[in-house]
Amino acid sequence: MLKFVLELSYTIYKMKNFTLVLMLVFFFGFFSCQKDTVSQAQSPQNLTKNSALTTLMGRVSQSPTSKDNVLDGTSCFAVVLPVSVTVNSNIVNVIDHNQYETVREIKNEYSNDDDIVYFSFPIRLKFPNFQEIEVANQQAYNTVVANCGADNGFNEIVCIDFNYPIVINTYNSDTQTPNTITISNNSQLYNFLDGLTSNVVYNIVYPLSMTKSNADTVVFNSNAELQAGIENVIDDCDDDGSGDVLLSEVIVTGTWKISNFTDGNEDETYEYNGYVFTFSANGTSIAVRNATIINGNWASYIDDGYAKLQLSFLGDALEEIEDDWRVIEFNDSTIKLRHVSGGNGDISYLTFQKI
Numbered sequence: 529m530l531k532f533v534l535e536l537s538y539t540i541y542k543m544k545n546f547t548l549v550l551m552l553v554f555f556f557g558f559f560s561c562q563k564d565t566v567s568q569a570q571s572p573q574n575l576t577k578n579s580a581l582t583t584l585m586g587r588v589s590q591s592p593t594s595k596d597n598v599l600d601g602t603s604c605f606a607v608v609l610p611v612s613v614t615v616n617s618n619i620v621n622v623i624d625h626n627q628y629e630t631v632r633e634i635k636n637e638y639s640n641d642d643d644i645v646y647f648s649f650p651i652r653l654k655f656p657n658f659q660e661i662e663v664a665n666q667q668a669y670n671t672v673v674a675n676c677g678a679d680n681g682f683n684e685i686v687c688i689d690f691n692y693p694i695v696i697n698t699y700n701s702d703t704q705t706p707n708t709i710t711i712s713n714n715s716q717l718y719n720f721l722d723g724l725t726s727n728v729v730y731n732i733v734y735p736l737s738m739t740k741s742n743a744d745t746v747v748f749n750s751n752a753e754l755q756a757g758i759e760n761v762i763d764d765c766d767d768d769g770s771g772d773v774l775l776s777e778v779i780v781t782g783t784w785k786i787s788n789f790t791d792g793n794e795d796e797t798y799e800y801n802g803y804v805f806t807f808s809a810n811g812t813s814i815a816v817r818n819a820t821i822i823n824g825n826w827a828s829y830i831d832d833g834y835a836k837l838q839l840s841f842l843g844d845a846l847e848e849i850e851d852d853w854r855v856i857e858f859n860d861s862t863i864k865l866r867h868v869s870g871g872n873g874d875i876s877y878l879t880f881q882k883i
Contacts, residue, residue, distance in 0.1 A: 573731040573751055574699075577724035580877070581751055584758045587685045588738075589717040590656035594683035595625060598632045599645050603683045604676030608652035608660065616641045656684075657722055658715045681859030687741040687765040688758060690717065695733035702727040740764075752875060759856045759866060763834065775835060775858055776828045779807045779880075784863075787881035791848065792874040799848075804883065813839075815846060822846060828855075837865060849878055 575582055594603040599613060599622065610623045618634050620627055635643040646666075653672060654660045663669045694711040711717045724730070734749045740761060748754040784807070786800040802817045813824040824841035835855035841847070853865035861882040868875050 574729040575731060575751065576729055577721075577726065581755045581758075582721050582724070584685070584755060585690075586656075586718055586721045587683070588688060588758060589690060589714040589721070590684050591654055591658045591714070591718070592684045592686055593654075593656055595686075596628060598628050598635070600673075601645075602673060602676055603679045605653040605655045605672070607647070608654050611651050612648040614646040614648075616643065657719055681862070682857060685758060685762060685765055688761045689739050690714070691737045691739060691745070694736060696720070696730050697733065698728055698730045700728050756866075756868075756875065762857050763855075774828075775837065775855060775863070776809075778858060778860060779826070779828070779837075779863065780809045781860075781882075783883045784880040785883050786849075786878065787862075788877060788879040789849065790877045792876065796848070803846075805880065813841075815841060820845075837863070851876075853878060 591606070593606045596606050597603060599611075600607055609625075610621065612619065612621050613631065614620075615631055615634050616638070620630055620634070622628070622631070631645065647669065649666065649669070650662055650664045651669070652660050652662050661672075663672060692712050694717065696709050696711060698707045698709065699705070700707075709720070711720060732751070732754070735747050736754060737745055737747045738757065739745050741764065746757055748757055784805040786797065786803060786805075789795075789797045789800055804816045805813060806816075807813045807826050811825055811827055813826045815822040815824060822841050822843060822845060824839065824846070826840075827838045829836055829838070831852070837853045837855055838851075839846075839853065840850050851867045853867050856864040856866050858864060863880040865878040865880075866875060867878070
């Protein structure tokens, strides 16, 4: 009996040690997984649905929708060619994009006509996600247009193209599952980006190459390089052929606030909450917050082929935005700017939003 008790005690002792070992293995394994999870979530190369680069990549990969705005007046969709239209009593068979200019010339010929484009239905519409629908009549067409909402003025970027395939790693924070996907064309890339949810981060496997409109191939090795490369060619794009609007004409209308200021990797927008900016045609500016008024000056000009916006203000309160900013793009309500530090090469972004 004593022998049995001793053997049983020894067995339990070994089982306790084995259990302890299992617990330690589980603990360290779990800790390691959690550490991997944190590192994936905090990786500086990770992107989200709301990242600026995600938006730019979507605009490069989307199905073009603004080239035909002379026909439909919206960048929500494009009318699939060929299509027959009537404008100011003239019938135009639009076979390809060359006839867009014909329609524009008819619209511009006289100032006392309505310039309304009437389609011969049925027609097909193609959306940025490459989906197509058939529209049978004017009423159905009007419904589609009404559901589009207003254009934001920043449409497809057609002067640079991705070279495929592109490999992307994703991580779902809800399920803690990684995945790797290979993108083969614009449709796949756009719909991947458009379908991102808030619980998914992704990173691009570099190097990645793109081809510019002049047939030059450029290679990128990081998110910062890719974003700068796309932004650098936006000036070369002519989305709708409607002519250039000058920044100097836009900035002097209304009042503005800073909706984004990123210095390197630091989001410092909060430092400018409450400031209201006014830019006058004589080159002076005023920044007001609470009862404090800061006077300054501004100038827009072309430097080495690029549009620049120079900002200066009295005192130190706004010294971080006193620079010769490169103009990325703008519309009637938004001005997007970028500056590359001459010292360490850090990139800063500044966005003015009309109030």
